[in-house]
Amino acid sequence: MMVAVETRPTFSCVPEGDESTGQEAVELALAYGVGLDAWQCDIVRGVLRESGGGWAASQAGLVVGRQNGKGQIILALELAGLLLFDEQILHTAHAVKTSSDAFRRLWRIIEAHDDLARRVRRHSQQVGLEYVEFDTGARVAFTTRSASAGRGLSIDRLVIDEAEDLPAAEVGALAPTVFSRPRAQSLYFGTAPGPSHDSEAFATMRRAAHDGLNPRLAWWEWCAEYGDDVDDRALWARVNPAVASGRVPVQAIIDDRAVLPVDQFRAERLSMWLPTGGAGAFDAQEWDALCDPASSAVKALSIGVDAPPSRESATVCVAGLRADGALHVEWYETQEGVTWLPAWLAPRLGPKVRAVVVDARNPLAELEWRAAGIRPTLTGARDVAAAAGGLFDAVADGRVRHRGQVELTRGALGAKVRPMVGGQGFGWDRKAPGSSALIAASLALWGVEAPKPLRPRVSRPGEGRGAITVL
Numbered sequence: 514m515m516v517a518v519e520t521r522p523t524f525s526c527v528p529e530g531d532e533s534t535g536q537e538a539v540e541l542a543l544a545y546g547v548g549l550d551a552w553q554c555d556i557v558r559g560v561l562r563e564s565g566g567g568w569a570a571s572q573a574g575l576v577v578g579r580q581n582g583k584g585q586i587i588l589a590l591e592l593a594g595l596l597l598f599d600e601q602i603l604h605t606a607h608a609v610k611t612s613s614d615a616f617r618r619l620w621r622i623i624e625a626h627d628d629l630a631r632r633v634r635r636h637s638q639q640v641g642l643e644y645v646e647f648d649t650g651a652r653v654a655f656t657t658r659s660a661s662a663g664r665g666l667s668i669d670r671l672v673i674d675e676a677e678d679l680p681a682a683e684v685g686a687l688a689p690t691v692f693s694r695p696r697a698q699s700l701y702f703g704t705a706p707g708p709s710h711d712s713e714a715f716a717t718m719r720r721a722a723h724d725g726l727n728p729r730l731a732w733w734e735w736c737a738e739y740g741d742d743v744d745d746r747a748l749w750a751r752v753n754p755a756v757a758s759g760r761v762p763v764q765a766i767i768d769d770r771a772v773l774p775v776d777q778f779r780a781e782r783l784s785m786w787l788p789t790g791g792a793g794a795f796d797a798q799e800w801d802a803l804c805d806p807a808s809s810a811v812k813a814l815s816i817g818v819d820a821p822p823s824r825e826s827a828t829v830c831v832a833g834l835r836a837d838g839a840l841h842v843e844w845y846e847t848q849e850g851v852t853w854l855p856a857w858l859a860p861r862l863g864p865k866v867r868a869v870v871v872d873a874r875n876p877l878a879e880l881e882w883r884a885a886g887i888r889p890t891l892t893g894a895r896d897v898a899a900a901a902g903g904l905f906d907a908v909a910d911g912r913v914r915h916r917g918q919v920e921l922t923r924g925a926l927g928a929k930v931r932p933m934v935g936g937q938g939f940g941w942d943r944k945a946p947g948s949s950a951l952i953a954a955s956l957a958l959w960g961v962e963a964p965k966p967l968r969p970r971v972s973r974p975g976e977g978r979g980a981i982t983v984l
Protein backbone atom coordinates (compact mmCIF):
# COMPACT_ATOMS: atom_id res chain seq x y z
CA MET A 514 0.00 0.00 0.00
CA MET A 515 1.39 3.39 -1.00
CA VAL A 516 -0.01 6.66 0.27
CA ALA A 517 -0.11 9.41 -2.36
CA VAL A 518 1.88 12.43 -1.22
CA GLU A 519 2.96 15.64 -2.86
CA THR A 520 6.40 15.36 -4.41
CA ARG A 521 8.81 18.14 -5.26
CA PRO A 522 11.49 18.04 -7.95
CA THR A 523 14.64 16.23 -6.93
CA PHE A 524 16.42 19.22 -8.50
CA SER A 525 15.22 22.49 -10.00
CA CYS A 526 16.55 25.91 -10.93
CA VAL A 527 14.28 28.66 -12.27
CA PRO A 528 15.30 32.25 -13.07
CA GLU A 529 13.47 34.88 -11.06
CA GLY A 530 10.58 36.64 -12.76
CA ASP A 531 6.91 37.64 -12.72
CA GLU A 532 4.48 34.71 -12.98
CA SER A 533 1.34 36.68 -13.93
CA THR A 534 1.47 35.61 -17.57
CA GLY A 535 2.18 32.03 -16.56
CA GLN A 536 -0.88 32.06 -14.32
CA GLU A 537 -2.96 33.27 -17.28
CA ALA A 538 -1.67 30.32 -19.26
CA VAL A 539 -2.63 27.91 -16.46
CA GLU A 540 -6.14 29.37 -16.26
CA LEU A 541 -6.51 29.21 -20.04
CA ALA A 542 -5.54 25.55 -20.12
CA LEU A 543 -7.92 24.67 -17.30
CA ALA A 544 -10.74 26.58 -19.01
CA TYR A 545 -10.34 24.42 -22.10
CA GLY A 546 -10.30 21.17 -20.14
CA VAL A 547 -6.56 20.52 -19.96
CA GLY A 548 -6.15 18.78 -16.62
CA LEU A 549 -3.06 19.90 -14.72
CA ASP A 550 -1.68 18.76 -11.37
CA ALA A 551 -0.18 21.34 -9.03
CA TRP A 552 3.38 20.43 -10.10
CA GLN A 553 2.45 20.85 -13.76
CA CYS A 554 0.98 24.29 -13.05
CA ASP A 555 4.22 25.24 -11.28
CA ILE A 556 6.22 24.34 -14.39
CA VAL A 557 3.93 26.27 -16.74
CA ARG A 558 4.22 29.34 -14.51
CA GLY A 559 7.99 28.87 -14.22
CA VAL A 560 8.54 28.51 -17.96
CA LEU A 561 6.53 31.68 -18.62
CA ARG A 562 8.12 33.88 -15.98
CA GLU A 563 8.86 37.32 -17.38
CA SER A 564 11.80 39.61 -16.66
CA GLY A 565 13.08 42.75 -18.38
CA GLY A 566 10.42 42.71 -21.08
CA GLY A 567 11.04 39.11 -22.12
CA TRP A 568 11.00 35.57 -20.82
CA ALA A 569 13.19 35.10 -17.77
CA ALA A 570 14.35 31.77 -19.26
CA SER A 571 15.48 31.43 -22.86
CA GLN A 572 15.63 27.64 -22.43
CA ALA A 573 13.70 25.28 -20.19
CA GLY A 574 14.11 21.58 -19.53
CA LEU A 575 12.13 18.86 -17.79
CA VAL A 576 13.19 15.30 -16.91
CA VAL A 577 10.51 13.01 -15.54
CA GLY A 578 9.44 9.41 -16.11
CA ARG A 579 6.99 8.48 -18.82
CA GLN A 580 3.22 8.67 -18.23
CA ASN A 581 3.60 11.47 -15.71
CA GLY A 582 2.13 14.18 -17.94
CA LYS A 583 4.88 15.98 -19.87
CA GLY A 584 2.48 16.19 -22.79
CA GLN A 585 -0.14 18.06 -20.76
CA ILE A 586 2.43 20.70 -19.81
CA ILE A 587 3.45 21.11 -23.45
CA LEU A 588 -0.20 21.32 -24.49
CA ALA A 589 -0.86 24.10 -21.96
CA LEU A 590 2.19 26.04 -23.18
CA GLU A 591 1.23 25.61 -26.84
CA LEU A 592 -2.35 26.78 -26.20
CA ALA A 593 -0.95 29.87 -24.50
CA GLY A 594 1.47 30.41 -27.39
CA LEU A 595 -1.34 30.24 -29.93
CA LEU A 596 -4.09 32.11 -28.07
CA LEU A 597 -2.24 34.56 -25.80
CA PHE A 598 1.04 35.30 -27.58
CA ASP A 599 0.29 34.68 -31.32
CA GLU A 600 3.43 32.58 -31.59
CA GLN A 601 4.99 30.56 -34.37
CA ILE A 602 5.63 27.16 -32.72
CA LEU A 603 7.59 24.15 -33.94
CA HIS A 604 6.89 20.94 -32.01
CA THR A 605 9.40 18.16 -32.66
CA ALA A 606 9.74 14.59 -31.43
CA HIS A 607 12.09 11.71 -32.11
CA ALA A 608 9.29 9.35 -33.19
CA VAL A 609 6.45 10.00 -35.64
CA LYS A 610 3.90 8.51 -33.24
CA THR A 611 4.89 10.88 -30.44
CA SER A 612 4.64 13.91 -32.71
CA SER A 613 1.26 12.82 -34.13
CA ASP A 614 -0.10 12.06 -30.65
CA ALA A 615 0.77 15.60 -29.57
CA PHE A 616 -1.10 17.03 -32.57
CA ARG A 617 -4.16 14.91 -31.81
CA ARG A 618 -4.25 16.11 -28.19
CA LEU A 619 -4.34 19.70 -29.39
CA TRP A 620 -6.81 18.99 -32.18
CA ARG A 621 -9.26 17.30 -29.80
CA ILE A 622 -9.27 20.46 -27.67
CA ILE A 623 -9.95 22.61 -30.72
CA GLU A 624 -12.73 20.37 -32.04
CA ALA A 625 -14.41 20.29 -28.63
CA HIS A 626 -14.72 24.10 -28.43
CA ASP A 627 -16.58 26.03 -31.13
CA ASP A 628 -14.84 29.30 -30.30
CA LEU A 629 -11.49 27.68 -31.12
CA ALA A 630 -12.69 25.73 -34.16
CA ARG A 631 -14.08 28.92 -35.76
CA ARG A 632 -10.68 30.57 -35.50
CA VAL A 633 -8.80 27.87 -37.42
CA ARG A 634 -7.73 29.32 -40.77
CA ARG A 635 -6.14 26.14 -42.10
CA HIS A 636 -4.74 22.88 -40.82
CA SER A 637 -3.36 19.51 -41.89
CA GLN A 638 -3.88 16.12 -40.34
CA GLN A 639 -1.51 14.30 -42.68
CA VAL A 640 0.82 12.19 -40.54
CA GLY A 641 4.22 13.83 -40.37
CA LEU A 642 2.90 17.14 -41.75
CA GLU A 643 0.35 18.13 -39.09
CA TYR A 644 -0.15 21.81 -38.33
CA VAL A 645 -2.80 24.27 -37.13
CA GLU A 646 -2.95 27.94 -38.13
CA PHE A 647 -5.29 30.44 -36.48
CA ASP A 648 -6.87 33.61 -37.89
CA THR A 649 -4.25 35.71 -36.10
CA GLY A 650 -1.44 33.99 -37.99
CA ALA A 651 -0.39 32.02 -34.90
CA ARG A 652 0.72 28.59 -36.00
CA VAL A 653 2.01 25.31 -34.57
CA ALA A 654 3.60 22.60 -36.73
CA PHE A 655 4.40 19.06 -35.64
CA THR A 656 7.30 17.09 -37.08
CA THR A 657 9.91 14.45 -36.37
CA ARG A 658 13.52 15.52 -36.04
CA SER A 659 16.30 15.16 -38.56
CA ALA A 660 19.59 16.85 -39.41
CA SER A 661 17.67 19.22 -41.71
CA ALA A 662 14.43 19.75 -39.76
CA GLY A 663 13.80 23.41 -39.03
CA ARG A 664 16.51 24.82 -41.26
CA GLY A 665 15.44 28.18 -42.68
CA LEU A 666 12.56 28.61 -40.21
CA SER A 667 12.17 31.45 -37.73
CA ILE A 668 9.96 30.59 -34.77
CA ASP A 669 9.04 31.86 -31.33
CA ARG A 670 8.76 28.60 -29.42
CA LEU A 671 10.76 25.46 -30.12
CA VAL A 672 9.40 22.34 -28.42
CA ILE A 673 11.74 19.35 -28.30
CA ASP A 674 9.88 16.34 -26.96
CA GLU A 675 11.75 13.06 -26.32
CA ALA A 676 14.86 15.14 -25.69
CA GLU A 677 16.63 12.06 -24.34
CA ASP A 678 17.22 11.07 -27.98
CA LEU A 679 18.67 14.22 -29.55
CA PRO A 680 21.80 13.86 -31.69
CA ALA A 681 24.07 16.89 -32.01
CA ALA A 682 23.27 17.22 -35.73
CA GLU A 683 19.58 17.70 -34.91
CA VAL A 684 20.40 20.34 -32.30
CA GLY A 685 22.46 22.13 -34.94
CA ALA A 686 19.47 22.16 -37.27
CA LEU A 687 16.89 23.26 -34.68
CA ALA A 688 18.65 25.66 -32.31
CA PRO A 689 19.08 28.53 -34.83
CA THR A 690 15.32 28.65 -35.52
CA VAL A 691 14.81 30.84 -32.44
CA PHE A 692 17.84 33.11 -32.84
CA SER A 693 16.08 36.01 -34.59
CA ARG A 694 12.98 36.21 -32.39
CA PRO A 695 13.03 38.74 -29.51
CA ARG A 696 10.88 36.58 -27.18
CA ALA A 697 12.00 33.17 -28.32
CA GLN A 698 12.09 30.15 -26.03
CA SER A 699 13.25 26.55 -26.42
CA LEU A 700 11.76 23.69 -24.41
CA TYR A 701 13.58 20.38 -23.91
CA PHE A 702 11.34 17.74 -22.31
CA GLY A 703 12.17 14.06 -21.87
CA THR A 704 12.94 11.10 -19.66
CA ALA A 705 16.38 10.03 -18.50
CA PRO A 706 18.23 8.44 -21.42
CA GLY A 707 18.87 4.74 -21.62
CA PRO A 708 22.12 3.17 -22.87
CA SER A 709 20.94 3.16 -26.50
CA HIS A 710 19.97 6.85 -26.69
CA ASP A 711 22.07 9.58 -28.28
CA SER A 712 21.75 11.86 -25.29
CA GLU A 713 24.86 14.05 -25.30
CA ALA A 714 22.93 17.28 -25.95
CA PHE A 715 20.35 16.62 -23.22
CA ALA A 716 23.05 15.52 -20.77
CA THR A 717 25.08 18.64 -21.53
CA MET A 718 22.07 20.84 -20.79
CA ARG A 719 21.46 18.97 -17.54
CA ARG A 720 25.06 19.52 -16.45
CA ALA A 721 24.70 23.23 -17.26
CA ALA A 722 21.63 23.38 -15.03
CA HIS A 723 23.32 21.59 -12.12
CA ASP A 724 26.51 23.66 -12.47
CA GLY A 725 24.63 26.96 -12.85
CA LEU A 726 26.39 27.74 -16.14
CA ASN A 727 23.38 29.37 -17.84
CA PRO A 728 21.45 31.91 -15.71
CA ARG A 729 18.60 31.88 -18.26
CA LEU A 730 18.04 28.12 -18.13
CA ALA A 731 15.00 26.84 -16.22
CA TRP A 732 15.21 23.19 -15.22
CA TRP A 733 13.08 20.69 -13.33
CA GLU A 734 13.77 17.01 -12.77
CA TRP A 735 12.36 14.09 -10.82
CA CYS A 736 15.31 11.68 -10.95
CA ALA A 737 16.45 8.74 -8.87
CA GLU A 738 20.15 8.58 -8.06
CA TYR A 739 22.18 5.84 -9.69
CA GLY A 740 22.38 2.97 -7.22
CA ASP A 741 18.96 3.62 -5.62
CA ASP A 742 16.88 0.50 -5.01
CA VAL A 743 14.70 0.04 -8.11
CA ASP A 744 12.11 -1.85 -6.02
CA ASP A 745 11.71 0.88 -3.37
CA ARG A 746 8.08 1.96 -3.72
CA ALA A 747 8.65 5.12 -1.72
CA LEU A 748 11.23 6.02 -4.37
CA TRP A 749 8.66 5.31 -7.09
CA ALA A 750 6.35 7.94 -5.57
CA ARG A 751 9.13 10.44 -5.02
CA VAL A 752 10.27 10.46 -8.66
CA ASN A 753 6.85 10.00 -10.29
CA PRO A 754 4.78 13.06 -9.42
CA ALA A 755 1.67 11.69 -11.17
CA VAL A 756 1.78 8.68 -8.86
CA ALA A 757 2.38 10.87 -5.83
CA SER A 758 -0.64 13.03 -6.77
CA GLY A 759 -2.83 9.94 -7.17
CA ARG A 760 -3.52 10.49 -10.89
CA VAL A 761 -1.58 7.39 -11.98
CA PRO A 762 -1.98 4.18 -9.94
CA VAL A 763 1.09 2.53 -8.50
CA GLN A 764 -0.06 -0.66 -10.24
CA ALA A 765 1.10 0.91 -13.51
CA ILE A 766 4.66 0.94 -12.17
CA ILE A 767 4.33 -2.57 -10.77
CA ASP A 768 3.28 -3.73 -14.23
CA ASP A 769 6.24 -1.96 -15.84
CA ARG A 770 8.65 -3.45 -13.30
CA ALA A 771 7.40 -6.91 -14.20
CA VAL A 772 7.94 -6.53 -17.95
CA LEU A 773 10.64 -3.93 -18.62
CA PRO A 774 14.38 -4.74 -18.64
CA VAL A 775 15.93 -3.15 -15.58
CA ASP A 776 17.91 -0.54 -17.55
CA GLN A 777 14.76 0.55 -19.35
CA PHE A 778 12.82 0.64 -16.08
CA ARG A 779 15.53 2.78 -14.48
CA ALA A 780 15.40 5.29 -17.34
CA GLU A 781 11.72 5.41 -18.22
CA ARG A 782 10.11 5.01 -14.83
CA LEU A 783 12.72 6.26 -12.35
CA SER A 784 14.50 8.82 -14.57
CA MET A 785 17.76 7.37 -13.29
CA TRP A 786 20.72 8.72 -15.26
CA LEU A 787 23.58 6.31 -15.82
CA PRO A 788 26.99 7.68 -14.86
CA THR A 789 28.73 8.81 -18.04
CA GLY A 790 32.32 9.65 -18.77
CA GLY A 791 34.25 11.10 -21.64
CA ALA A 792 36.57 9.70 -24.30
CA GLY A 793 37.52 6.11 -23.58
CA ALA A 794 34.58 5.47 -21.23
CA PHE A 795 33.00 2.02 -21.19
CA ASP A 796 29.85 1.43 -23.20
CA ALA A 797 26.91 0.88 -20.82
CA GLN A 798 25.35 -1.93 -22.85
CA GLU A 799 28.72 -3.63 -23.20
CA TRP A 800 29.34 -3.44 -19.46
CA ASP A 801 25.85 -4.67 -18.61
CA ALA A 802 26.24 -7.67 -20.95
CA LEU A 803 29.21 -8.83 -18.81
CA CYS A 804 27.21 -8.87 -15.58
CA ASP A 805 26.91 -12.27 -13.87
CA PRO A 806 25.55 -11.96 -10.31
CA ALA A 807 26.78 -15.49 -9.51
CA SER A 808 30.32 -14.92 -10.80
CA SER A 809 33.25 -15.75 -8.53
CA ALA A 810 36.99 -16.32 -8.78
CA VAL A 811 38.42 -19.72 -7.87
CA LYS A 812 42.14 -19.23 -8.46
CA ALA A 813 44.89 -16.67 -9.10
CA LEU A 814 43.22 -14.21 -6.75
CA SER A 815 44.66 -10.72 -6.73
CA ILE A 816 43.78 -7.73 -4.60
CA GLY A 817 43.94 -4.13 -5.82
CA VAL A 818 43.74 -1.19 -3.42
CA ASP A 819 43.40 2.53 -3.96
CA ALA A 820 42.81 5.79 -2.11
CA PRO A 821 42.29 9.32 -3.42
CA PRO A 822 44.99 11.92 -2.68
CA SER A 823 42.78 13.31 0.11
CA ARG A 824 43.17 9.96 1.96
CA GLU A 825 39.50 10.23 2.91
CA SER A 826 38.85 6.55 2.18
CA ALA A 827 40.45 3.36 0.89
CA THR A 828 38.90 0.84 -1.50
CA VAL A 829 39.65 -2.85 -2.01
CA CYS A 830 38.79 -4.79 -5.16
CA VAL A 831 39.37 -8.47 -5.95
CA ALA A 832 40.04 -10.19 -9.26
CA GLY A 833 40.86 -13.71 -10.34
CA LEU A 834 40.08 -16.53 -12.71
CA ARG A 835 36.72 -18.29 -12.78
CA ALA A 836 36.25 -22.03 -13.17
CA ASP A 837 35.56 -21.48 -16.89
CA GLY A 838 38.85 -19.59 -17.33
CA ALA A 839 37.24 -16.16 -17.72
CA LEU A 840 38.43 -13.21 -15.65
CA HIS A 841 36.39 -12.06 -12.68
CA VAL A 842 36.52 -8.65 -10.96
CA GLU A 843 34.53 -7.18 -8.10
CA TRP A 844 34.40 -4.42 -5.53
CA TYR A 845 35.14 -5.77 -2.04
CA GLU A 846 35.34 -3.04 0.61
CA THR A 847 35.46 0.74 1.12
CA GLN A 848 36.00 2.40 4.49
CA GLU A 849 36.80 5.91 5.69
CA GLY A 850 40.44 6.78 6.19
CA VAL A 851 43.41 4.66 5.08
CA THR A 852 45.33 3.44 8.13
CA TRP A 853 42.85 0.63 8.79
CA LEU A 854 43.70 -1.21 5.60
CA PRO A 855 46.84 -3.35 6.34
CA ALA A 856 45.57 -4.77 9.64
CA TRP A 857 42.13 -5.39 8.13
CA LEU A 858 43.50 -7.12 5.05
CA ALA A 859 46.21 -9.30 6.65
CA PRO A 860 43.95 -11.99 8.21
CA ARG A 861 42.02 -12.28 4.96
CA LEU A 862 44.99 -13.35 2.86
CA GLY A 863 44.94 -17.03 1.96
CA PRO A 864 47.11 -19.26 -0.24
CA LYS A 865 45.11 -18.47 -3.39
CA VAL A 866 45.97 -14.77 -3.20
CA ARG A 867 48.96 -14.17 -5.46
CA ALA A 868 49.31 -10.38 -5.12
CA VAL A 869 48.30 -7.27 -3.22
CA VAL A 870 48.79 -4.52 -5.79
CA VAL A 871 49.42 -0.88 -4.81
CA ASP A 872 50.34 2.08 -7.00
CA ALA A 873 53.75 3.20 -5.72
CA ARG A 874 52.64 6.86 -6.05
CA ASN A 875 49.43 6.35 -4.09
CA PRO A 876 49.08 7.35 -0.41
CA LEU A 877 48.50 3.68 0.41
CA ALA A 878 52.09 2.88 -0.54
CA GLU A 879 53.19 4.73 2.61
CA LEU A 880 51.29 2.48 5.02
CA GLU A 881 52.89 -0.03 7.41
CA TRP A 882 52.33 -3.07 5.23
CA ARG A 883 55.32 -5.07 6.50
CA ALA A 884 54.31 -4.52 10.10
CA ALA A 885 50.97 -6.14 9.26
CA GLY A 886 52.71 -9.08 7.58
CA ILE A 887 51.97 -8.11 3.97
CA ARG A 888 54.32 -7.67 1.00
CA PRO A 889 52.60 -5.35 -1.46
CA THR A 890 53.51 -5.42 -5.15
CA LEU A 891 54.22 -1.77 -5.95
CA THR A 892 53.50 -0.64 -9.50
CA GLY A 893 55.08 2.15 -11.50
CA ALA A 894 53.48 4.44 -14.07
CA ARG A 895 53.79 1.92 -16.90
CA ASP A 896 52.15 -0.81 -14.82
CA VAL A 897 49.28 1.51 -13.84
CA ALA A 898 48.73 2.38 -17.51
CA ALA A 899 48.88 -1.32 -18.38
CA ALA A 900 46.32 -2.04 -15.65
CA ALA A 901 43.88 0.54 -16.99
CA GLY A 902 44.37 -0.68 -20.54
CA GLY A 903 44.04 -4.29 -19.41
CA LEU A 904 40.62 -3.73 -17.87
CA PHE A 905 39.51 -1.70 -20.88
CA ASP A 906 40.58 -4.48 -23.26
CA ALA A 907 39.07 -7.23 -21.12
CA VAL A 908 35.69 -5.49 -21.25
CA ALA A 909 35.96 -4.77 -24.97
CA ASP A 910 36.88 -8.39 -25.68
CA GLY A 911 34.23 -9.81 -23.35
CA ARG A 912 36.84 -11.70 -21.29
CA VAL A 913 35.81 -10.45 -17.85
CA ARG A 914 32.70 -10.82 -15.68
CA HIS A 915 31.44 -8.69 -12.80
CA ARG A 916 28.51 -8.89 -10.38
CA GLY A 917 26.78 -5.64 -11.27
CA GLN A 918 27.77 -3.99 -7.98
CA VAL A 919 26.87 -0.32 -7.81
CA GLU A 920 30.33 0.69 -6.55
CA LEU A 921 32.19 -0.80 -9.50
CA THR A 922 29.53 -0.01 -12.11
CA ARG A 923 29.54 3.65 -11.10
CA GLY A 924 33.28 3.73 -11.73
CA ALA A 925 33.06 1.89 -15.04
CA LEU A 926 30.20 3.92 -16.51
CA GLY A 927 31.63 7.20 -15.22
CA ALA A 928 35.14 6.42 -16.46
CA LYS A 929 37.25 9.13 -18.03
CA VAL A 930 40.78 8.59 -19.29
CA ARG A 931 43.88 10.72 -18.84
CA PRO A 932 47.08 10.40 -20.89
CA MET A 933 50.05 8.66 -19.25
CA VAL A 934 53.51 7.37 -20.12
CA GLY A 935 54.34 10.03 -22.69
CA GLY A 936 51.01 9.62 -24.46
CA GLN A 937 51.57 5.90 -25.09
CA GLY A 938 49.02 4.80 -22.50
CA PHE A 939 46.23 6.09 -20.29
CA GLY A 940 45.03 5.95 -16.72
CA TRP A 941 41.69 6.66 -15.05
CA ASP A 942 40.81 10.27 -14.27
CA ARG A 943 40.28 10.65 -10.51
CA LYS A 944 37.71 13.42 -11.02
CA ALA A 945 35.23 10.93 -12.48
CA PRO A 946 32.63 9.35 -10.14
CA GLY A 947 33.64 6.01 -8.67
CA SER A 948 37.21 6.31 -9.95
CA SER A 949 38.82 4.79 -6.84
CA ALA A 950 36.92 1.52 -7.27
CA LEU A 951 37.79 1.47 -10.97
CA ILE A 952 41.48 1.99 -10.26
CA ALA A 953 41.53 -0.69 -7.55
CA ALA A 954 39.74 -3.09 -9.90
CA SER A 955 42.24 -2.41 -12.67
CA LEU A 956 45.17 -3.06 -10.34
CA ALA A 957 43.57 -6.27 -9.08
CA LEU A 958 43.03 -7.50 -12.63
CA TRP A 959 46.62 -6.62 -13.53
CA GLY A 960 47.80 -8.73 -10.58
CA VAL A 961 46.00 -11.83 -11.86
CA GLU A 962 48.37 -12.15 -14.81
CA ALA A 963 51.40 -10.20 -13.57
CA PRO A 964 54.49 -12.36 -14.31
CA LYS A 965 56.37 -12.01 -11.00
CA PRO A 966 54.31 -10.42 -8.22
CA LEU A 967 55.65 -10.50 -4.67
CA ARG A 968 54.25 -13.25 -2.49
CA PRO A 969 51.80 -11.18 -0.43
CA ARG A 970 51.83 -13.05 2.85
CA VAL A 971 54.75 -12.73 5.24
CA SER A 972 54.83 -16.07 7.07
CA ARG A 973 55.47 -15.97 10.80
CA PRO A 974 56.13 -18.96 13.03
CA GLY A 975 53.00 -20.36 14.63
CA GLU A 976 50.67 -17.97 12.81
CA GLY A 977 47.50 -19.32 11.20
CA ARG A 978 46.36 -18.27 7.75
CA GLY A 979 42.95 -16.99 6.88
CA ALA A 980 41.21 -16.95 3.53
CA ILE A 981 39.81 -14.01 1.68
CA THR A 982 36.05 -14.28 1.23
CA VAL A 983 34.83 -13.31 -2.22
CA LEU A 984 31.55 -11.44 -1.78
